[in-house]
Amino acid sequence: MNTTEKEPPIVRRPGANRPRRVFIEPAMLLVMIGVGLTAPITIQYVNHRVRQKYNLTSETSKSNCLNDSDDANDSSLQDQVQQEVTAWSLAYGACGAFPMLISTTIFATISDTIGRKIPLLISNFGVIAHCLTVITVAYLSLPLTYLVIGNFVWNCFGGYQLFFSVSLAIVADTAKKRQRTMKFIILQTLVMCGSGLAQVGVGYWVDATGFIPPYCLAAGLFMIVVPYIIFIIPETVTTKQSICFGLTKFFSSVRILFTSTKSQRRIKIILLFLCHFLVFTTVMYFMPVVYLKVLSKPFCWNSVLIGYYSASQPIFAGIGLLCGGYILKQCLGDYGMIIVGLLSGILLMIGVGIATTTEELFIVAGIGALRNIPFAVLMALLSKTVDDKQQGTLFAFVGALEGLGLFLGPITLGSLYKITVETYPATVFITMTGILLINMCLVCVLKYLELRHGSYYTRLDSSDNTIQAEEDDDDENARADDSMDHQ
DSSP: OOTTSOOOSSOOOTTTTSOSOOOOHHHHHHHHHHHHHHHHHHHHHHHHHHHHHTTOOHHHHHHHHHHTOOOHHHHHHHHHHHHHHHHHHHHHHHHHHHHHHHHHHHHHHHHHHHOSHHHHHHHHHHHHHHHHHHHHHHHHTOOHHHHHHHHHHHHHTTHHHHHHHHHHHHHHHHSOGGGHHHHHHHHHHHHHHHHHHHTTTHHHHHHHHOSHHHHHHHHHHHHHHHHHHHHTSOOSOOSOOOHHHHHHHHHHHHHHHHHOOGGGHHHHHHHHHHHHHHHHHHHHTHHHHHHHHHTSTTTOOOHHHHHHHHHHHHHHHHHIIIIIHHHHHHHSOHHHHHHHHHHHHHHHHHHHHHOOSHHHHHHHHHHTTTTTHHHHHHHHHHHHHSOGGGHHHHHHHHHHHHHHHHHHHIIIIIHHHHHHTTTOTTHHHHHHHHHHHHHHHHHHHHHHHHHHHOSSOEEEOTTTOOEEEHHHHHHHHHHHHHHHHHO
């Protein structure tokens, strides 16, 4: 092929010369089962170590809560423990989010040129190293500082967010634009259900054997994913370049991504990024705050109750995402689905904020079952807006924003909870509700812009800066895919 000839305005997506069936879902399921095993018990382990420091056993804590002791010294000690656990949780989350922001941006971006497999493997090796670090800390009773350092190192390899971002890019490589909303909903459902299933019974397991065996199982699952990535998942990027070329392409892709002004495209994509950032920061830091809430009075949950609740949240969210997403898509547009998901999240925040009993917390978990719908729909809207060869760059930005959210969430919401835990603990949930309300206003602005400038999506072709309508792009890709399927 003569490379000096000008490329046609419509370019087939990367990986079009390969089979369209790319099974990234099993790998994602195993990774999320591993993450689901380790995420909730990490905070429990920190709580366990802090209580050991103050000579408080779990039985003593439970007795104090059940008897509602009014002793001032006891209450002061409980508050001191709660504040220290919150501080360690804040340090653990904040130290990992910033390196995740940088590493995810770099590795996900260069996946457009070096291929998708290498970033997947980098992320997987990082999480294996993190599990081994936690096992060592728990076995040798090392200071909790090493736990923070281990989380920092893991996120220097991209954290789980790099794995998820590259998986989204693989789905975008192989799915038609009309299919992407449901494809992303299915992938997000696997994330929720995998995380939830992993936490069923983990509380009993921790009570029976301690914190080390769940981390050993998680490390084993991550190790199984390595050969699956190498031998089973096909590469969807057929033309590979050097890493330096990939970084150069990143800056040019950024320029193309944000310099177009036709049909208010630049405003739309910035608003979509902002919406995704606000939703992600609020919803993803919701569970760590809930863990801190239920470990203190009046709940004082043990590992078993935390395990059940940790399992119910993602399972409800996964079922609501898949079933609710499918039903809502039949009667609502993309923006309508986002609004419904945000309303579900708002009700969840309010319900948890005012809950005073264990039963109420489990009830509101069902009310918030649709809160993850905005994630999938916003990512589908973003994917439809950019060129097929820019999917890695796009999801690098998404991963960077999510890393920024994981960095700012503990600093802002975590600090707010730490400040108000002794006066009015529901303050942080009220703040989260306000953020979701702001997000609803932004979605209304996006809908107004769509009605004003046309209801079709446009994309920017990176080769000649030509705007192509989605309809023409889908028709061309459909003809190409059909011809490949018949061969």
